[in-house]
Amino acid sequence: MRANYDELITGLGRWSSGRGPLYLLLATRLRAMIDDGEIPPDTLLPPDRLLARGLAVGRGTVVAAYDLLQQEGKVVRRQGSGTRVCTAERTAALGPAAPVVNPLLLHLLDPPDGVILLTCTAPDEPPPALIEAYREAAARLARVRHDIGYHPAGHPVLREALASYYRARDVPTSADQILVTNGGQQALTLLAALLVAPGDTILTETPTYPGALESFRDAAALFRTAGDPDAFGAALADRPALAYLVPTGHNPTGAVMSPLTRRRLAALAVKHDVPLVDDEVPAELCFSGEPPPPLAHYASGQQLITVGSLSKLVWGGLRVGWIRAAPPLVSRLARLRALHDLGGEVLSQFAAARLLSQVGELRRDRVTLLRRRHDHLLAELGARLPTWSAEPAQGGQTVWARLPDGDADAFAQVALRHRVAVPPGRSFDPSGGHGDRLRLPFLFDEKTITESVTRLAAAWHDYDGARRPRALRGLIV
Structure with missing residues (x-):
């Protein structure tokens, strides 16, 4: 009509x-x-x-x-x-007033019953190290005196622990360069609220993390996308209001950016005076061992902003994230944060400070587990869905699978009827591309991964058969 x-x-x-x-x-x-x-x-x-x-x-x-x-x-x-x-x-x-349109976030708000949710990427149970960290944090809390507990920039104990964490990664950092947030998502939302005005352009990779896209949409931003680092670097010359990257354990592809590319993009952001957000939330899940340094290691300048959290390494329920940035920006962000919640909950910040001292051990255990599950997922896809293709990940928690034909959005609806929710590629692309892609996590135990792929294979059989000409269906074996 x-x-x-x-x-x-x-x-x-x-x-x-x-x-x-x-x-x-x-x-x-x-x-x-x-x-x-x-x-x-x-x-x-x-x-x-x-x-x-x-x-x-x-x-x-x-x-x-x-x-x-x-x-x-x-x-x-x-x-x-x-x-x-x-x-x-x-x-x-x-719904007429729904503020969230991304299907990944909708499944968090209203999870369907009896469905394997491949839509969210975070550990599905708290590790023993987290329980022990809370025990120690509770003991520390019992000793607190002369502290009302409001710390909009974060508790000094955690801010110093994070500064030490970055210094150990060869990035000179002081506590006044750290803002503690309620997870990485709040960090992105605060940055968008402070640095982006309605109608401003934000430069992102494509594909990219959909939670970031939602924060930027909430700021009424417009998007410019780049499909590779060369295009991203060239677009920085047009001076967007903000640029956003996930260079290590990329969500959704699992790629890890080379040191040379990091150095070049960091230098271009400084040269063109573009705030460049380096999202390191999945960085500790680098399969090769210790993650490369953040972009702030490769160039000095107030334009380089690092975001991190413990949600992927430890547990999503530990709502502790952070921003590493120049002190003036941290000060402005703290004033904005104070308007929202006056600061995060102190017990979790004490626990996070303890966990940061165990990063090497936590990384080793988590990456060992994820690599095994990654290999199992690829083996299951090869056996049950041989026409699909997926590049092995270098880190992170997901692989980026390509359908041989058809539309990922339509297939996702068929998959949901087979009781498995899978995010289609357009959720990761503000320009609406990647309609032939799916993001598949390898977070679950091997039994659940096998069951997930089994359901996807059954859904693909129904979807593929439904699209074939009726006269040919009987010829397919």
């Missing part, structure tokens, strides 16, 4: 009468019309140039508004097919 141009212009009304960038005002009005049913699902919206001419604005305003609505899951934009309001099924699934 094609939108009636005149009715749409009339329905938009005084859309530009508010305060803020025009593209945000236009997106807000279109969103309201979609949510209220004034623009029905599956409606084809006017082309960018046509709507821009009717509204007497630049084409870029309409493009930015449409792109923002696509990031929110309100519309779908396809080259050659135009901009179309999402189908009724997807609109109903998200």
Whole structure:
């Protein structure tokens, strides 16, 4: 169904009468019309140039508004097919006011029963070292005096432990360069809130970590993507508001960036004065042993920002993360953090400080386990889904699998009916690409991995068979 141009212009009304960038005002009005049913699902919206001419604005305003609505899951934009309001099924699934559109986060908010969730990547049980660290932390807490417990930048004990951790990795660091957060996700959200204004451009790899994309979308950012380090480095010359990388144990590919590439990108970020966020949350899971130093090792400058946490190495329920950055930025972030929660819970910070002294042992045990499960996953995929392809990971917790044909979003729906939830590739790409990819974690025990692949193989059989011409189905053996 094609939108009636005149009715749409009339329905938009005084859309530009508010305060803020025009593209945000236009997106807000279109969103309201979609949510209220004034623009029905599956409606084809006017082309960018046509709507821009009717509204007497630049084409870029309409493009930015449409792109923002696509990031929110309100519309779908396809080259050659135009901009179309999402189908009724997807609109109903998200809800009219759903702030989270990424299926990975939706499964955290509302996990389905009886389904193996391959959508989240974190250890599924706390290790004994964490229990012992909390025992020691409780004893330490009992000795605390003259401390009200509010530390917006983080407790001094943990800030100094983190500074020591980076110094041991050949990155000179002082405690005033550390901000403690409630996990790596809050670190990204705080950075986006402080450094990104609505309509600013953020440079990311593609694919990349979807939790970061959600934080940047919440800041009303626009995206520019780069498919390889050369393209990423070239894009830094255009000075985006923020650049974001996962160079070690990359989520979702499991790749590890070379030292030469790290040095080059760090130097370019400093040269072009672009804040570059180095997401090291999965860095300690490098299969080769100790992880390479963060980007801040390769160049000095306030532009280089490091984010980390213990959620992947230890346990997701340990909500302790951090930002390493220049002291002025840490000070600004602490003031912003104080508005949210006045600082993190102290007992967990004491436990995290204890765990940081055991990083080498924790890494060895965790990586040994993950490598065994990684190899088991690849063996199961080769045996049960031989037409799929997946490059071995160099670290992290996931492999990036390619379907031989078909669409990963459609297959994910079939897989869900076989009681396994798998994240499709478009969740990792703000431009909507990688429609033939799936992210597969190797976190579970071997029995669960085998059962997961068995269910995926059954789903693939149903999906593949459903797409073949009826006359050929009987010929497939």
